[in-house]
Amino acid sequence: MERLFRIFLIVSVVFSGIQAQTSSGSSNFVNPEPFRHRAILDPRGRYQLEWEVDFDEKTVIFNVTVQTKGFVGFGLSKKGKMLGADIVIGGIDEDGQAYFSDRHAIGHQLPEIDESQDWNLISSWERENTTFLSFSRAFDTCDPDHDLPITDDLITLIWSYGENDDDLQYHFHNRGAYQVYLLDPDYVPKEFREEDGNGINVQNGTAAGNLNVFSIGDTMTLPLQDTLYWCSFHKVPTTTKQHAVGFSTIIPNPDDRPHIHHLVIYRCYAPPGMDPDEFFGEAAASEGSECYLLSRPNPLPTQYCREGIQTWAVGGRPYFFPEHVGLPLSENGTEYWMMQVHYDNVSLLTNRTVDVRLEAYYTDDLRENDLGVFWVGELSHASASLLIPPSSRDHIMIGHCAEECTRKMFPEEGINIIGAMVHTHISGTGIRALQFRNNEELPWIAADDNYSFNYQQFRMLREERKVLPGDLLSNRCTYDTTDRNGSVITGGYPTRQEMCATLFYYYNRVSGYTDCRSDIREPEYMNLLGIQNASYNDVARQTLVNAPAQYAGMPVQDYANEYIDFTIELREELQWQHIFQRQVSICEDVVPRSWPEGTKGVNRQNVDTSDTEHETALPRGIPRYRRPEQCTRK
Numbered sequence: 001m002e003r004l005f006r007i008f009l010i011v012s013v014v015f016s017g018i019q020a021q022t023s024s025g026s027s028n029f030v031n032p033e034p035f036r037h038r039a040i041l042d043p044r045g046r047y048q049l050e051w052e053v054d055f056d057e058k059t060v061i062f063n064v065t066v067q068t069k070g071f072v073g074f075g076l077s078k079k080g081k082m083l084g085a086d087i088v089i090g091g092i093d094e095d096g097q098a099y100f101s102d103r104h105a106i107g108h109q110l111p112e113i114d115e116s117q118d119w120n121l122i123s124s125w126e127r128e129n130t131t132f133l134s135f136s137r138a139f140d141t142c143d144p145d146h147d148l149p150i151t152d153d154l155i156t157l158i159w160s161y162g163e164n165d166d167d168l169q170y171h172f173h174n175r176g177a178y179q180v181y182l183l184d185p186d187y188v189p190k191e192f193r194e195e196d197g198n199g200i201n202v203q204n205g206t207a208a209g210n211l212n213v214f215s216i217g218d219t220m221t222l223p224l225q226d227t228l229y230w231c232s233f234h235k236v237p238t239t240t241k242q243h244a245v246g247f248s249t250i251i252p253n254p255d256d257r258p259h260i261h262h263l264v265i266y267r268c269y270a271p272p273g274m275d276p277d278e279f280f281g282e283a284a285a286s287e288g289s290e291c292y293l294l295s296r297p298n299p300l301p302t303q304y305c306r307e308g309i310q311t312w313a314v315g316g317r318p319y320f321f322p323e324h325v326g327l328p329l330s331e332n333g334t335e336y337w338m339m340q341v342h343y344d345n346v347s348l349l350t351n352r353t354v355d356v357r358l359e360a361y362y363t364d365d366l367r368e369n370d371l372g373v374f375w376v377g378e379l380s381h382a383s384a385s386l387l388i389p390p391s392s393r394d395h396i397m398i399g400h401c402a403e404e405c406t407r408k409m410f411p412e413e414g415i416n417i418i419g420a421m422v423h424t425h426i427s428g429t430g431i432r433a434l435q436f437r438n439n440e441e442l443p444w445i446a447a448d449d450n451y452s453f454n455y456q457q458f459r460m461l462r463e464e465r466k467v468l469p470g471d472l473l474s475n476r477c478t479y480d481t482t483d484r485n486g487s488v489i490t491g492g493y494p495t496r497q498e499m500c501a502t503l504f505y506y507y508n509r510v511s512g513y514t515d516c517r518s519d520i521r522e523p524e525y526m527n528l529l530g531i532q533n534a535s536y537n538d539v540a541r542q543t544l545v546n547a548p549a550q551y552a553g554m555p556v557q558d559y560a561n562e563y564i565d566f567t568i569e570l571r572e573e574l575q576w577q578h579i580f581q582r583q584v585s586i587c588e589d590v591v592p593r594s595w596p597e598g599t600k601g602v603n604r605q606n607v608d609t610s611d612t613e614h615e616t617a618l619p620r621g622i623p624r625y626r627r628p629e630q631c632t633r634k
């Protein structure tokens with residue numbers, strides 16, 4: 001029983017001034033060419049980038065259109081830093097001559113010209129106040145000293161432009177960085193491609209093209225607490241089956257962005273035999289409430305809404321599905337959604353009101369396949385499993401969805417994963433979603449070795465991935481805590497604690513299984529930490545030590561900071577345990593199939609929890625998957 005609620009965060013303390021609105025509007029969806037992209041890189045809307053990827057040639061073609069008669073700079077950087085950046089500078093000079101060069105930055109000064117010129121100018125022109133450059137770049141130029149590779153990882157583009165062609169040294173006023181997955185497909189429909197910062201025109205609740213829009217807004221006056229989970233209920237504006245084909249989360253005021261950490265939509269299921277309107281109507285009419293108050297009576301039926309069907313986190317841009325899949329809405333008639341918004345880092349502000357809105361784009365022109373959603377990773381609280389030693393540079397954590405779980409969760413023919421979002425908090429530097437079959441490691445399903453908490457994009461895969469019952473799915477995260485003042489970092493919901501999980505969209509949907517995560521419970525591991533038992537406390541909003549008795553009530557993080565001496569030997573042992581130790585994954589059907597009637601507002605009863613926990617470990621002694629070498633010239 002207790003375990004069922006481990007995945008929930010409980011918050012307390014008061015709030016004020018909440019307002020929830022719901023609206024819908026109406027309209028043939030044309031699937032765009034998936035590999036053509038466009039983005040406005042600068043806040044003033046003067047620097048436009050279009051790009052196209054040629055996977056056969058392993059080349060990207062960039063078209064840059066900038067409102068200037070001066071030079072134009074463009075490049076790839078290491079996390080937005082000038083030092084080490086791979087840069088091109090081009091334009092048309094006073095005499096009408098085109099210039100263009102491949103350079104590398106050695107600091108905040110004019111980037112030096114590379115010996116090997118690996119960016120190729122295709123064409124350029126200048127007209128009135130606009131400069132246009134079209135150029136191509138191989139994924140990997142085989143110039144590791146002065147060029148950065150273009151990979152599936154997050155890439156931080158840097159851009160700049162000048163007032164004229166010879167002020168190269170003084171271009172620092174007009175420059176910036178833009179994070180993007182350059183090689184991902186992009187299914188945003190044509191009618192949504194407008195000139196706002198994201199290259200996407202949000203709809204404000206009105207129909208676009210053939211798509212209807214379900215818009216859910218929340219205006220929140222922030223309370224004096226650093227983490228607030230707010231849940232509100234919303235009726236889906238259709239009673240016949242439709243497909244949602246894309247989502248966008250809109251924060252109209254950029255100043256509100258630091259305060260909104262994530263937004264999740266859960267599908268609600270009334271107990272069998274209950275009318276959804278009767279069961280959820282009252283909650284939908286209310287403003288909502290703090291989520292998951294288990295330590296006192298829960299005012300809302302939040303526990304009937306556990307199938308997370310859409311997740312947005314910091315920096316996420318709108319996304320659309322490929323045309324053969326859609327997320328079903330109102331499959332069996334009337335449907336309610338619960339929206340959970342995590343407001344963050346607000347403790348120093350009073351009377352601050354923030355706005356956020358979700359738009360779901362849907363159609364009655366049903367697609368071939370229904371999408372489902374599930375998480376794989378490590379349980380991040382209520383367990384001492386996720387614990388990063390102080391000042392670690394590359395500490396690895398692994399979470400699993402065991403073979404027995406995938407056997408139970410997926411149909412015989414398997415499932416097809418079409419999209420993924422990798423997730424850690426601020427100390428995460430890399431994540432890989434791993435797949436093993438018959439002791440063979442398959443290519444990573446999704447990976448980002450340059451993970452950034454500030455740009456958590458739901459990514460559509462270039463190639464669907466089949467997962468068969470009996471496959472092992474694992475999620476591997478790397479952390480750097482050297483900037484955390486020598487503190488241990490434990491798992492938890494606040495941004496300053498950590499998570500390690502990947503969310504997948506897939507078809508051959510099986511309703512019910514939305515989460516398959518694991519933790520380490522081996523005595524050997526617990527003994528290393530000196531913790532015999534820990535559990536999540538919803539008043540403290542922390543995972544607390546229960547035993548040994550002399551530490552009972554202490555947050556695991558404080559306990560570890562105070563009582564554990566992280567010697568080199570212990571660090572090495574912990575790292576071994578975090579990678580290879582046996583773990584228990586939990587795969588549980590969250591759809592009520594046999595709930596007692598009228599148990600609104602009460603915890604679930606009579607749910608069969610047997611057969612939901614399965615042990616597994618990372619296979620050892622098998623060849624590990626490696627990225628294919630892209631540089632072929634040498």
Ligand SMILES: *[C@@H]1O[C@H](CO)[C@@H](O)[C@H](O)[C@H]1NC(C)=O
Pocket residue numbers: 036050051052061062063123134
């Ligand atoms: C880039 O510009 C050239 C010339 O205008 C055009 O032919 C090409 O289609 C453009 N490519 C992209 C990706 O925008």
Ligand SMILES: *[C@@H]1O[C@H](CO)[C@@H](O)[C@H](O)[C@H]1NC(C)=O
Pocket residue numbers: 067068128129130
């Ligand atoms: C460039 O020219 C266009 C059209 O003439 C004008 O609308 C725009 O404001 C100009 N931009 C700048 C930066 O001068």
Ligand SMILES: *[C@@H]1O[C@H](CO)[C@@H](O)[C@H](O)[C@H]1NC(C)=O
Pocket residue numbers: 201202203204252
């Ligand atoms: C949506 O609302 C924003 C802010 O009110 C406005 O700037 C934008 O033009 C609107 N977009 C549409 C498509 O109506």
Ligand SMILES: *[C@@H]1O[C@H](CO)[C@@H](O)[C@H](O)[C@H]1NC(C)=O
Pocket residue numbers: 269331332511591
């Ligand atoms: C709709 O009904 C089918 C068949 O009973 C069931 O498998 C599915 O989970 C239901 N879906 C929803 C969203 O209620």
Ligand SMILES: *[C@@H]1O[C@H](CO)[C@@H](O)[C@H](O)[C@H]1NC(C)=O
Pocket residue numbers: 258345
């Ligand atoms: C809270 O947000 C402010 C402003 O965005 C930032 O300067 C500060 O570092 C944040 N504090 C924490 C604890 O994250």
Ligand SMILES: *[C@@H]1O[C@H](CO)[C@@H](O)[C@H](O)[C@H]1NC(C)=O
Pocket residue numbers: 350351
């Ligand atoms: C908060 O705003 C309300 C209404 O605008 C105002 O009455 C109240 O004094 C404000 N409180 C603080 C602490 O600023």
Ligand SMILES: *[C@@H]1O[C@H](CO)[C@@H](O)[C@H](O)[C@H]1NC(C)=O
Pocket residue numbers: 483484485
């Ligand atoms: C680290 O400690 C300094 C000094 O006490 C403090 O200003 C800073 O906010 C701390 N940083 C973090 C990440 O806790």
Ligand SMILES: *[C@@H]1O[C@H](CO)[C@@H](O)[C@H](O)[C@H]1NC(C)=O
Pocket residue numbers: 533534535546
């Ligand atoms: C851990 O502690 C909790 C709370 O004291 C208790 O309910 C639970 O049974 C304990 N678990 C084990 C395995 O001892």
Ligand SMILES: CC(=O)N[C@H]1CO[C@H](CO)[C@@H](O)[C@@H]1O
Pocket residue numbers: 076077078079148149153154155156449450
């Ligand atoms: C573009 C970029 O930052 N790439 C980096 C991604 O991470 C790897 C491994 O840390 C680096 O080698 C790349 O330079």
